[in-house]
Amino acid sequence: MATAITCEKKIFRNFPGILENIVKLIIKRNQTFKNFLSRPAGRRRPSEAGGWWARRPAWLRRAGGSVLAGLLLGLALFVWWWRRHPVEPVRLTDLRPLVVIDAGHGGIDGGTQGFGVLEKRVALATALRTSRELRQRGVRTALTRETDVALTLEDRVRFTNERNAAPLSAIHCNFSVEAPAVRGVETFYSDPKDLSAEAAIAATLGVAAGDPAVAAASTSLADAVRAAIATRAETPDRGTRNRPELAVTRRTRCPAVLVECAYLSNRADAARAATPEWQAALARGLADGVEAWLARQKGD
Numbered sequence: 001m002a003t004a005i006t007c008e009k010k011i012f013r014n015f016p017g018i019l020e021n022i023v024k025l026i027i028k029r030n031q032t033f034k035n036f037l038s039r040p041a042g043r044r045r046p047s048e049a050g051g052w053w054a055r056r057p058a059w060l061r062r063a064g065g066s067v068l069a070g071l072l073l074g075l076a077l078f079v080w081w082w083r084r085h086p087v088e089p090v091r092l093t094d095l096r097p098l099v100v101i102d103a104g105h106g107g108i109d110g111g112t113q114g115f116g117v118l119e120k121r122v123a124l125a126t127a128l129r130t131s132r133e134l135r136q137r138g139v140r141t142a143l144t145r146e147t148d149v150a151l152t153l154e155d156r157v158r159f160t161n162e163r164n165a166a167p168l169s170a171i172h173c174n175f176s177v178e179a180p181a182v183r184g185v186e187t188f189y190s191d192p193k194d195l196s197a198e199a200a201i202a203a204t205l206g207v208a209a210g211d212p213a214v215a216a217a218s219t220s221l222a223d224a225v226r227a228a229i230a231t232r233a234e235t236p237d238r239g240t241r242n243r244p245e246l247a248v249t250r251r252t253r254c255p256a257v258l259v260e261c262a263y264l265s266n267r268a269d270a271a272r273a274a275t276p277e278w279q280a281a282l283a284r285g286l287a288d289g290v291e292a293w294l295a296r297q298k299g300d
């Protein structure tokens with residue numbers, strides 16, 4: 001099952017306030033600096049008279065410290081932006097975009113379980129098969145985990161964002177306490193995503209923030225994956241669903257889906273989820289969906 005998170009980075013929330021204080025400080029300093037610059041040459045200390053400063057161009061003489069203060073502010077903003085965005089946003093039209101595949105849970109976190117089947121094992125086996133399937137088709141992939149290790153949600157989000165993934169596919173298993181008869185595949189996405197994630201996707205698509213195309217990129221990925229799995233794997237198609245609270249789909253700076261590939265609370269689903277045949281069918285479906293979606297992004 002997928003875990004929800006609600007926290008935002010404090011610094012991001014407080015940023016407008018921090019920026020306001022910086023600007024106030026610069027304006028205050030700037031006044032002092034301007035006063036210093038506007039002193040006549042004769043009143044300056046001997047070391048200040050003459051030299052390049054006395055021969056400074058007229059525009060600099062007029063603008064005084066404002067230019068320098070502006071440059072400093074620009075530099076500070078650039079450094080702040082650079083640290084938040086260490087990598088360029090990926091172009092979905094790139095020839096070989098990277099697909100990140102995230103096997104849910106792992107290590108001490110087994111996820112859900114039913115009828116002796118453990119979610120983390122199904123997730124890893126299916127993720128490995130999906131990656132292999134995509135690589136055979138010439139699509140680059142990266143797995144958040146390839147062995148039975150524990151990862152935090154933060155680890156998974158950072159992994160995806162640092163690698164400039166084009167889309168992310170997370171793989172999990174479902175569980176229903178109330179309805180053990182329920183079975184099938186469900187595909188989740190997040191709309192809206194975090195602001196920084198939406199901004200990155202908007203940049204990728206070359207549209208303004210808030211453009212409907214940003215949300216459409218995630219929903220179209222979910223639709224493509226859902227449709228392809230329904231074709232490849234004989235399982236009830238439970239459709240796509242918006243789950244804005246899911247960390248990996250909400251905070252990743254690329255369109256992202258989370259596939260709940262079986263109900264371990266259902267005996268038939270659990271038994272089948274553990275078989276290599278079914279995992280292979282699901283992996284082929286997932287790969288089909290991602291490949292079709294990538295092709296559409298490139299305008300093939």
Ligand SMILES: [Zn+2]
Nearest residue numbers: 001002104172
């Ligand atoms: Zn899970």
